[in-house]
Amino acid sequence: MSNTLRWFKSSYSSDSGGQCIEVATCTHAVHVRDSKVPEGPTFAVAPGAWATFLTWAN
16 A cells, blocks of 8 residues: 555655655655655545644644
8 A cells, every 4th residue: 555655754854764754645644654664554534533643743
């Protein structure tokens, strides 16, 4: 699945190897993965849940 998604890294990320996540959106979910391990595990949440999370993360 992750090969068909378009992944985006945080604008706060740098190429110096810091910790970061990437997200990819589709109609029914927001997919999340570790940017340092793109072939590793991912998880998906409902768009509404992601939006709620972002209000607390900012």
